[in-house]
Amino acid sequence: MSTYKLVCPHCGGSLRIRTSVGQHIFLRTAYLQCCNEACGATYRGQFEITHEMSPSGMPNPGVQLPVAPVSIRRDAMRSDSDQQMDLLELEAV
Template sequence: MAAQTPYPPRCTRSDRARSSDLRSERRKSVRITCPHCDERAMTRTSKRPSPVFYEVYAQCCNPACGWGGKLLVEFATTTSPSRLPNHNINIPVEPDSRRVLLEQLAPHR
């Protein structure tokens, strides 16, 4: 029987040789944790049924837990408008951001 380590094993990738750009990009991504054991969960696949909605399938990295499930990710509000808006997309502007935007557009007195 293998010796037990005090910490659960982490998810690893076989291709450890990554450029520094990819490493910094990965650090900026959202970290998903397991709802049961609070360890890291890895995205396995995702679907994008609409431009503002994703279905993400994730798996807990803790082999003692083993949870897997689906996360629903939605673009809920706009905090800063796009400079290249798609007029087919309607994501409501957050109330505080809307107030600031309207103040910026108002004529100065």
């Protein structure tokens, strides 16, 4: 199961998805709640699949998404590696 890092714009606390509804294959509407009990804000948001980062090993002929530009794919790879410790550094600790 995937974990999303959603942050409350009011208090900075974590948000959790209470429920969501599929609008179509590429779009879900989510209802969110702040986990900070003192805040308690609730929100509605949407998650949209906009580009394909890498091809599927089981392609569905009905799915037609543009391939993400190289700059977006490069940024996605860079953001993951910048925040994760190197395996060799972890062994030295």
